[in-house]
Amino acid sequence: MTIERHDTKARMSRAVIHQGVAYLCGQVAGPDARNADITEQTRSMLARVDALLEEIGSSREQLLSATIYLKDGSDFAAMNAVWDAWVPEGHAPARTCVCAPMPADELKVEITVTTAVSA
16 A cells, blocks of 8 residues: 655645545645735635646646635635636536634635545
8 A cells, every 4th residue: 555645744744645546735825825815815725736736646627525714704705706717617526615713814715625646
């Protein structure tokens, strides 16, 4: 049984791949967007997901599931507008969206993703 870990630190790995499935750690907006509105934070967060998907050999078309955490439920529509433009038509993953506290006050959104990885 092979388990492949990417960028492993003491507390977590950025991605863990097992049997063709990758589990990505939570992604938030990059430092340059941390004080931005929900639209810019969502764009930045999803750009970071794109980079990690590319790094592990996956893509948006291979997404299996996503869990989105919003600091404020009133941001749901604005976040969804960015999400809907990002997800390729016909490739929407199973998705959950919940309101939750963020690890830093300035953050408005976080996502965890599970994706298939091409062999």
